[in-house]
Amino acid sequence: MIDWTFDKSRRLTELVCDPERYSESQIAKIMTDEFGEEFSRDSVHNKILRLNVRSLLDRPIPDRMPYYTAHKDIIEGIEDELEKVLELKHNQMYLEIPKENLKILHLGDPHIPFQNDDQIQIAMNRNASADVVVTTEVIDCYSISRFNKNLSVPFEVEIDNAVRYLEALSENFPLVIVTSGNHDKRIDKAFMKGVPPSLLWLVKGSILKLLAKPFPNVIVSETPVLQINDAVFAHAEFFSKVDLKAAMNVRSFLVEWKDTLDLRDFRLVIESHTHMLGAAYRSGNLKVMESGCLCKVPDYSVMGFYSKPQTNGYIVIVQKNGVTDFNLTREFVFPTEKYAPNPTGVRFEI
Numbered sequence: 001m002i003d004w005t006f007d008k009s010r011r012l013t014e015l016v017c018d019p020e021r022y023s024e025s026q027i028a029k030i031m032t033d034e035f036g037e038e039f040s041r042d043s044v045h046n047k048i049l050r051l052n053v054r055s056l057l058d059r060p061i062p063d064r065m066p067y068y069t070a071h072k073d074i075i076e077g078i079e080d081e082l083e084k085v086l087e088l089k090h091n092q093m094y095l096e097i098p099k100e101n102l103k104i105l106h107l108g109d110p111h112i113p114f115q116n117d118d119q120i121q122i123a124m125n126r127n128a129s130a131d132v133v134v135t136t137e138v139i140d141c142y143s144i145s146r147f148n149k150n151l152s153v154p155f156e157v158e159i160d161n162a163v164r165y166l167e168a169l170s171e172n173f174p175l176v177i178v179t180s181g182n183h184d185k186r187i188d189k190a191f192m193k194g195v196p197p198s199l200l201w202l203v204k205g206s207i208l209k210l211l212a213k214p215f216p217n218v219i220v221s222e223t224p225v226l227q228i229n230d231a232v233f234a235h236a237e238f239f240s241k242v243d244l245k246a247a248m249n250v251r252s253f254l255v256e257w258k259d260t261l262d263l264r265d266f267r268l269v270i271e272s273h274t275h276m277l278g279a280a281y282r283s284g285n286l287k288v289m290e291s292g293c294l295c296k297v298p299d300y301s302v303m304g305f306y307s308k309p310q311t312n313g314y315i316v317i318v319q320k321n322g323v324t325d326f327n328l329t330r331e332f333v334f335p336t337e338k339y340a341p342n343p344t345g346v347r348f349e350i
Contacts, residue, residue, distance in 0.1 A: 065160040071214035104317040105130040108291035137181030170215035229322040231268040247271040247288040275310035
């Protein structure tokens, strides 16, 4: 009986895979000559049946972008884009949604890949009956920022997590509106550095508009201001050490620019970007809010010595026949978010 040692098994593998296509009888003769012991055709045949060679092909290359890959053909234009449930014209900042009772869930600043999945899921579960989700600053674009970084996060990881986020919202809510933030503009700035102005037409639309193509109920607004009925959602690059000062500055801006931007009379102003959470009133006819954030503490906020730590939370807006009900519209706060040196939770190495 043949003792099939490692070297004999390896040699048998070579002969089985040889381009000469040896018969089992020929293989038995070759191995008899090479190893100095008698190999029968039957012993070779039985061993071939039991060969357990773990090949490179048994180890599939992991897909770094599984969510993107699932929708790749639509995103890249190989397949036709699905028809959207509604269209926002370029620079359109006012949207009327006629409904007797309208519930809007506002998810501000998830900053993928720093998003806090647990908090986002809680907000979704507690407001599963929402008619509309408004979300802003979806993607951080950390990997292409000009600031100092201590994490290695491939841009593919950010893109794939953004598709994952949009897919989840699309499957759970009738309408999802993504408004423009300053971080997703980093992509445009990166292209403008390397592409001549005459060729910028090659880069049509925002990255989020491309990633939303597979989802007919995910609408991307390419402006930092969007009004839904009497509520204005803004992502202005205002900061202040004074609580709600940024939201008040947005309110003052909107008052001056209302006609120019083709807005309507408004009673509610929600400002994102600041990562602060709160509300204030003016004469009972105007409510201003800052929307907090839904991300873990990014390393750059600590490295940059930001004046105040972030406040995590979200906002629910209730409107009756297009009019915001102040008493039912409120912010919801999460416990203080603790800083971790690797807030993404994974060290993404290239």
